[in-house]
Amino acid sequence: MIEVIELTKRYGRTLAVDGLSFQVKPGLVTGFLGPNGAGKSTTMRAILGLDAPDSGRALVDGRPYIEIRQPMRVVGALLDASSVHPGRSALNHLRALARTNRIGTSAVVSVMERVGLAGVARKKVGAFSLGMKQRLGIAAALLGDPAVLMFDEPVNGLDPEGVRWIRELMRGLAGDGRTVLVSSHLMSEMQLTADRLVIIGRGKLIEDATVGELTKRFQRGVLVRSPRGEELAAALSSAGATVTPEGGGLSVQGLDVPSIGDLAAAKGIPLHEVTPRGASLEEAYMRLTADSVEHKSAGYKAVAS
Amino acid sequence: MTGVLSAEWLKLRSVRSTHYLFGVAVLLIGGAALLSLARVTAWENLSAQTRAENSGGGTTEETILQFVQLLGGIVGVLTFTSEYATGLIRSTFAVVPRRPIVLVAKAAVVAAGTAVMASAVMFMSYAFSEAVVGDRMPAYEPGFGEQLPHLAALAGSVVVVALLGLGLGALLRSATGAIAILVVLLFIGQMVVMFLPEPFSHWIYSALPVSLPDQLAGVPPRIVDGPAGDPVPHTVLSVPGAWAMAAGYVVASLGAAYLAITRRDVR
Amino acid sequence: MTGLISAEWLKLHSVRSTRIVAAVIAASIAGGAALTWYVASMWDKMSPADREHLSISSVEELTLSVNQLCFAVLGILAMTGEYRTGLIRSTFAATPARGKVLAAKAIVLGVCALVVGTATSLLTYAVCDAIIGERPIRFYDQPVDLTALLTAGPSTLMFALIGLGLGTALRSSAGAIAAVVALWYVLPIVAMNLPSPWDNRIGAVLLTRLDPQLAGVDLAAKYGADGMPGLLLSPAGAAAVMAAYTLAALIPATLSLRRDTR
Incomplete structure (x- = not known):
C-alpha cells in the first residue's frame, strides 16, 4: 500500500508536484498516467525518499520509505533502466545491490532466470540492449521479493514480445496480492494492464478511478x-x-x-x-489532460513562420 | 563549417562545467595578486646578503602556470568526454557525418576559448602583480615589453595543453582517465625527472608542458643545483625546437583524436 | 552494515578503473626498481671521486605520491561514478540511510588504502634495498627507518578519504580531481612563497608533509635544504592534522548527501 498525502515538490521556480494525494492499493495494477513533465517521476522519487518533498508525505505501508530497514524487501522499484555502471557485469550489479539488503546470491540467480538474463549474467551491462537493461532493472526491483512494486515507464523501448512479458509480469504480481504502481504517458498501454488509474497533470491530481468507471463516465x-x-x-x-x-x-x-x-x-x-x-479511454485521457500538457504541439503555421 | 563552429561554441559556453572552470580562472587572478603580495613581503624580510645570493624565483604567473594548464586541459577533455558520457555524441555525428569537421570545430573553439582564458589570467595576473611588486623583486624588474613574449608563451602553452586534453578525451572517452594522464604529464612528470639520470632528465624535462613557455620565448635555461649538489633538470630546446615540440603535441593529439573518432564506432 | 561493506567491496573490485589503478601502482614500483637498478649500475662504473656526488632520493616517496593520487582518484570515483551513471538512485533506494553508504565506502576504501599504501612502501624499500645491496649510495646507506615506511599507510588512507569526500560533495570527477591537485600541488607552491615564518608553518600542515612528521623525520635535516620546512609538528600533532583534513572532507560530504538525487 502506497499513500501520497498532499505532496508538494518544487525545483527552483518550477512546481513539479502540487499538493498531490492518492493511494495505491494491493492486489491491483495501478496505472500512473500523465503527459511528459506531469510529475510522475518526481512523485516516484519522493516515494523512494530520493527527493525530499517541500511539504506533504509519501508513505509505504504506513511509514516513510527512509524508515524501512531493508527497503528492497518491502519495495522494488525500476526508475531508469540505463542507470547502471556500464563496466560491471549484470551479475555483479545485482549482487552488489542484493548485499546491501542482505539478500543471498541464490535470489540473484533465480531472479536473473525469471527475467531471462541468466545467459548473459557475466556480460558487461554496457553491451546490453535497451530491452535487456529494462529486464535488468526489473530484476533489481524483484530481488527482495517485495510486496510493493513501482515501475517508471517500463515498456519504453521494448519490442512487442517484451511489452507483453512486462504486462503479464505486472498482472501476475498484482494477482499475488502485491501493490503495483506503473507509470506511463500512454493510455493505450495502461488500458490493457491497469485496473485503476491515477491521472495527473502539472503536478495535480486530475482523476483517480477504476478503468471501468472511466469508461462509463465517458x-x-x-x-x-x-x-x-x-x-x-x-x-x-x-x-x-x-x-x-x-x-x-x-x-x-x-x-x-x-x-x-x-x-x-x-x-x-x-x-x-x-x-x-x-469514447475510447485514449480520447478520455486526451480530454482530461488537454489543459495540462506541458509542451503543446505547435501548429504547422507556427512552426513554419 | 561555420554552422558547426557556432554549434560547438554554443555547446562550450552553455554548460556549467565551463562556467565553473572560468570562475576558477577568475579566482586564480585574485589568488595570484595575493600570492605576489605574500612573495614580495617574504622577499623583503630576507637579509640583504640572502637576497644578493638568490633570485627570489620567477614571476607569479610562472608559479600558477601548471594549474592554469590543468584548467585548460580539463576544458579540452570535457568537450569530447561529456558528449560520450551523455550520449550526445550520437546526435552530433548523426547531424554532421563528416566527423573530422566536428573535430576541427571543437579544436578551434577550445583553442580560442582557452586562449582568451589563459591570456586573461596571465596578463591580468601580471598587471596586478606588477602593481603590487613594482621593481622590488628581480623577476619583475624587466618591463612589460620585455615580459610580453614570455607571458604570451605562458598563455600559448595553456592552449597546447587544452588541445592535448581534447585529444586525450576523444581517445579515452573517459574524463577521469584523460585528466589523470594530464595530471601525470603536468605534475608527476616533473617529480619523476628528478629521479632520472642525466642527460635523459634534461631531455624529458624539456618535453614536459611546464617547460614549454621558457623555451618558446627563448628564456635561457635556469640551471639550479639540487639539495644534494647535482643539477636539477633544465631546459635544452632551442626556440624553433620548442615550437616544433608544441606543434608536435598538437598534431599528435589531434591526429590521435582523428583516428579515434573516424575509425571507432560511436556506441 | 556488513552487507553494505561487502556490497561496496564488490562494486570496487568489479570496475575497470580499480584494475587500472592497481596496474599504475604496480608500474610505479617496477619503475622505482628500474631506476634504482640504473643508479646502482652507474655507481659500479664510477670512480670513487664521482661516487661521492651520487645520491638516490627515497624511491618510496615516489611510489607513495603515486599511491596518494591513485587512491584519491579511487575515492573520487567511488561516488562520482554512481552519480554519473545514475546508479546512485538504486543505491540510495536500497539503503535510504545515505550516511551508511558513505561510511561503507569509506571503510572499504580506507582499509584498501591502508593495506596497499603500507605494502607498496615496504615492498619498494625491500626491492630497492636488495638492488643497492652493500653499495654505500647516499640515502640508502642508513639503517631502515621502519616508522617512516609505515606512515605511507595512514597518508594514503587520508588521500583516499579526502578524494571520497570531495567526490561526494562535488559529484563531478573532473572538479574533484582538480581540487585534489590544487591541495596536493598548488598549495605547497603557495606555502613556499609565503613570508617567514608562515612558509614553514603553513608548509608543515600540507598534505604531503604530514607523513614525515608523523614518523618524526626531519626532511630539512635529511636533505640539508632550505626549501624544506623543519619539524614543526610532533607525531601526535601530525596525526591530529591528518584526522582534521579527513573530517574536513567527509563532513561537508555527509551534509551534501541530503541533497536530492536527480
Whole structure:
C-alpha cells in the first residue's frame, strides 16, 4: 500500500508536484498516467525518499520509505533502466545491490532466470540492449521479493514480445496480492494492464478511478435511427433518457442498447440503427489532460513562420 | 563549417562545467595578486646578503602556470568526454557525418576559448602583480615589453595543453582517465625527472608542458643545483625546437583524436 | 552494515578503473626498481671521486605520491561514478540511510588504502634495498627507518578519504580531481612563497608533509635544504592534522548527501 498525502515538490521556480494525494492499493495494477513533465517521476522519487518533498508525505505501508530497514524487501522499484555502471557485469550489479539488503546470491540467480538474463549474467551491462537493461532493472526491483512494486515507464523501448512479458509480469504480481504502481504517458498501454488509474497533470491530481468507471463516465450514449423518430424520442424520454436530435438520428444518453431495443419493440417502433458510442479511454485521457500538457504541439503555421 | 563552429561554441559556453572552470580562472587572478603580495613581503624580510645570493624565483604567473594548464586541459577533455558520457555524441555525428569537421570545430573553439582564458589570467595576473611588486623583486624588474613574449608563451602553452586534453578525451572517452594522464604529464612528470639520470632528465624535462613557455620565448635555461649538489633538470630546446615540440603535441593529439573518432564506432 | 561493506567491496573490485589503478601502482614500483637498478649500475662504473656526488632520493616517496593520487582518484570515483551513471538512485533506494553508504565506502576504501599504501612502501624499500645491496649510495646507506615506511599507510588512507569526500560533495570527477591537485600541488607552491615564518608553518600542515612528521623525520635535516620546512609538528600533532583534513572532507560530504538525487 502506497499513500501520497498532499505532496508538494518544487525545483527552483518550477512546481513539479502540487499538493498531490492518492493511494495505491494491493492486489491491483495501478496505472500512473500523465503527459511528459506531469510529475510522475518526481512523485516516484519522493516515494523512494530520493527527493525530499517541500511539504506533504509519501508513505509505504504506513511509514516513510527512509524508515524501512531493508527497503528492497518491502519495495522494488525500476526508475531508469540505463542507470547502471556500464563496466560491471549484470551479475555483479545485482549482487552488489542484493548485499546491501542482505539478500543471498541464490535470489540473484533465480531472479536473473525469471527475467531471462541468466545467459548473459557475466556480460558487461554496457553491451546490453535497451530491452535487456529494462529486464535488468526489473530484476533489481524483484530481488527482495517485495510486496510493493513501482515501475517508471517500463515498456519504453521494448519490442512487442517484451511489452507483453512486462504486462503479464505486472498482472501476475498484482494477482499475488502485491501493490503495483506503473507509470506511463500512454493510455493505450495502461488500458490493457491497469485496473485503476491515477491521472495527473502539472503536478495535480486530475482523476483517480477504476478503468471501468472511466469508461462509463465517458460514454457518449447511443445513436438511434428510426423512421418514427419523434414517437421514439418521446418514449425514451419518458423512460428517463436524455434525447437530443443529431443529424437525422437521435443521441440517447441514460439508457443502454438492450433497454432501448426492448422499449422500441414494446411500442412497435422500427429501429434502423442502434450504435453504442463509447469514447475510447485514449480520447478520455486526451480530454482530461488537454489543459495540462506541458509542451503543446505547435501548429504547422507556427512552426513554419 | 561555420554552422558547426557556432554549434560547438554554443555547446562550450552553455554548460556549467565551463562556467565553473572560468570562475576558477577568475579566482586564480585574485589568488595570484595575493600570492605576489605574500612573495614580495617574504622577499623583503630576507637579509640583504640572502637576497644578493638568490633570485627570489620567477614571476607569479610562472608559479600558477601548471594549474592554469590543468584548467585548460580539463576544458579540452570535457568537450569530447561529456558528449560520450551523455550520449550526445550520437546526435552530433548523426547531424554532421563528416566527423573530422566536428573535430576541427571543437579544436578551434577550445583553442580560442582557452586562449582568451589563459591570456586573461596571465596578463591580468601580471598587471596586478606588477602593481603590487613594482621593481622590488628581480623577476619583475624587466618591463612589460620585455615580459610580453614570455607571458604570451605562458598563455600559448595553456592552449597546447587544452588541445592535448581534447585529444586525450576523444581517445579515452573517459574524463577521469584523460585528466589523470594530464595530471601525470603536468605534475608527476616533473617529480619523476628528478629521479632520472642525466642527460635523459634534461631531455624529458624539456618535453614536459611546464617547460614549454621558457623555451618558446627563448628564456635561457635556469640551471639550479639540487639539495644534494647535482643539477636539477633544465631546459635544452632551442626556440624553433620548442615550437616544433608544441606543434608536435598538437598534431599528435589531434591526429590521435582523428583516428579515434573516424575509425571507432560511436556506441 | 556488513552487507553494505561487502556490497561496496564488490562494486570496487568489479570496475575497470580499480584494475587500472592497481596496474599504475604496480608500474610505479617496477619503475622505482628500474631506476634504482640504473643508479646502482652507474655507481659500479664510477670512480670513487664521482661516487661521492651520487645520491638516490627515497624511491618510496615516489611510489607513495603515486599511491596518494591513485587512491584519491579511487575515492573520487567511488561516488562520482554512481552519480554519473545514475546508479546512485538504486543505491540510495536500497539503503535510504545515505550516511551508511558513505561510511561503507569509506571503510572499504580506507582499509584498501591502508593495506596497499603500507605494502607498496615496504615492498619498494625491500626491492630497492636488495638492488643497492652493500653499495654505500647516499640515502640508502642508513639503517631502515621502519616508522617512516609505515606512515605511507595512514597518508594514503587520508588521500583516499579526502578524494571520497570531495567526490561526494562535488559529484563531478573532473572538479574533484582538480581540487585534489590544487591541495596536493598548488598549495605547497603557495606555502613556499609565503613570508617567514608562515612558509614553514603553513608548509608543515600540507598534505604531503604530514607523513614525515608523523614518523618524526626531519626532511630539512635529511636533505640539508632550505626549501624544506623543519619539524614543526610532533607525531601526535601530525596525526591530529591528518584526522582534521579527513573530517574536513567527509563532513561537508555527509551534509551534501541530503541533497536530492536527480
